[in-house]
Amino acid sequence: MKNLSTLIIAFWLFAGVQLSAQNPTSLPGPITVCPAGEFSGHHHTPLPGWLEEKLHGAAASKAAGSECGNINVTYTGFTPAAEAVFETAVNIWEASLQTTVTIEVQANWIALDEGVLGSAGPNTLWTGFSGAPNAHYYPSALADQLEGNDLDPGEPDINANFNSDFDWYLGTDGNPPNDQYDLLSVVLHELGHGLGFISTKDYDQGEGSLGFDDIPYTYDTFLTLGPGGTSLLDISDATDLGDAFTSENVYTDSPSAIDALGGLFPRHYAPADYAGGSSISHWNESTFEPGNINSLMTPQIGPGEAILDPGPITLGLFEDIGWVLCEGTVNPCVAQDLTLEDPASICPGETTEVDVEAPNTVPAEGGAGVRFTNNIDVNIILSGVSFPYSFDNDLNGVLSANDFDPFTGEFDLTTFVYSDAADPGASICSESENPVVEHPFIRCKLSLQF
Numbered sequence: 001m002k003n004l005s006t007l008i009i010a011f012w013l014f015a016g017v018q019l020s021a022q023n024p025t026s027l028p029g030p031i032t033v034c035p036a037g038e039f040s041g042h043h044h045t046p047l048p049g050w051l052e053e054k055l056h057g058a059a060a061s062k063a064a065g066s067e068c069g070n071i072n073v074t075y076t077g078f079t080p081a082a083e084a085v086f087e088t089a090v091n092i093w094e095a096s097l098q099t100t101v102t103i104e105v106q107a108n109w110i111a112l113d114e115g116v117l118g119s120a121g122p123n124t125l126w127t128g129f130s131g132a133p134n135a136h137y138y139p140s141a142l143a144d145q146l147e148g149n150d151l152d153p154g155e156p157d158i159n160a161n162f163n164s165d166f167d168w169y170l171g172t173d174g175n176p177p178n179d180q181y182d183l184l185s186v187v188l189h190e191l192g193h194g195l196g197f198i199s200t201k202d203y204d205q206g207e208g209s210l211g212f213d214d215i216p217y218t219y220d221t222f223l224t225l226g227p228g229g230t231s232l233l234d235i236s237d238a239t240d241l242g243d244a245f246t247s248e249n250v251y252t253d254s255p256s257a258i259d260a261l262g263g264l265f266p267r268h269y270a271p272a273d274y275a276g277g278s279s280i281s282h283w284n285e286s287t288f289e290p291g292n293i294n295s296l297m298t299p300q301i302g303p304g305e306a307i308l309d310p311g312p313i314t315l316g317l318f319e320d321i322g323w324v325l326c327e328g329t330v331n332p333c334v335a336q337d338l339t340l341e342d343p344a345s346i347c348p349g350e351t352t353e354v355d356v357e358a359p360n361t362v363p364a365e366g367g368a369g370v371r372f373t374n375n376i377d378v379n380i381i382l383s384g385v386s387f388p389y390s391f392d393n394d395l396n397g398v399l400s401a402n403d404f405d406p407f408t409g410e411f412d413l414t415t416f417v418y419s420d421a422a423d424p425g426a427s428i429c430s431e432s433e434n435p436v437v438e439h440p441f442i443r444c445k446l447s448l449q450f
Helices: 002-021 049-056 058-064 080-094 140-147 183-194 218-222 238-245 255-260 312-321
Strands: 025-028 032-035 043-045 071-076 103-110 116-122 124-127 158-163 202-204 207-209 223-225 250-252 305-307 343-346 351-359 367-373 379-385 397-400 409-418 441-449
Touching: 032 183, 049 080, 071 080, 080 103, 080 183, 116 183, 124 140, 158 183, 183 305, 207 238, 218 223, 218 312, 255 312
Parallel strands: 043 305, 071 103, 103 158, 397 441
Antiparallel strands: 025 124, 032 116, 116 158, 202 207, 223 250, 343 409, 351 441, 367 379, 367 409
């Protein structure tokens, strides 16, 4: 009888552990602070083609109840103009991430510390809910999607603050003047933190920590010391972990983010001087500089800078932490076949082939030229370039444009061979009504390497 009683007690103790393991547990979410950057030139990264197409039908999709994502914002202190900008950012994220449960955002237009553009983070972190794929903590908005219902009704999933003292650009075209900060870009950035792009790291007098009571946060599980190196979660010594936080050598091993960067490991922001609100919770600023397609989630945005693209490596990381990307959300940096004068996204490190028309001989007195244009009237003509330094007999070659900052983004391409080195307009393949030289065209391929 004694043994039976012991078994019954043991059973109920075991059952109690199992039941408690399924009870959702929450903690207050971390907040990331984003300082204002300095002017470094006018940089414009437009919406990728896949996203622009989806946004054209966003209003109709919402009216029909068939939108991919659903985000509801409660505004405090915003002007109507600022709210309109915020809703554009909401539309971009709604077209990027699937939601079955409405994401609730509390947005505050308030005075923040001097030099701070905004701050944001998930309202809560959750673990132990029935839909969790593992024992990790998840940001509130993502936990709701995994659970299939709102784990904390009546409470926001994301808290976001924006500095009312700044001179903001309130347009939605991504063309802020050089003395204003683009609110649309900053809202996109802060919502990214609230959706889960944020670390639970803590740093005090050289010692670091991650997670809570040995339970990791999903974003942190991908952090490594060095590309493909030791997981930061496996560094148990607090001083060693603090050294990692300030090593300038923290990367992600998120497979989808790596794939989006062409097999390279994306680098996080881990400066030698620890930045309390920014370290580890951003991509590295010097790796993904202004104008780079992946620069939205770097720690600073400067005046005159706009980036309207969530970025392929950010979307890749989001996919790996548990989000489901909307149908049609593709990596615009994947090399693709381009056609003469059609829009194309070409990203750093990518090589792609372009079908172009060119004469079967290159005039001895002339050379080759390429023109790139985009929707903000950047018209770049590289006359006198060679492929690589001359055409081969089949008119094939490579143009390297790594040194040309304006090439990040979406551009239309026209390639031509000109007969007068001093006058690119007088070209065989130009749009001139009366080209200097008439010549039959042949098909050739030009490899663009960015």
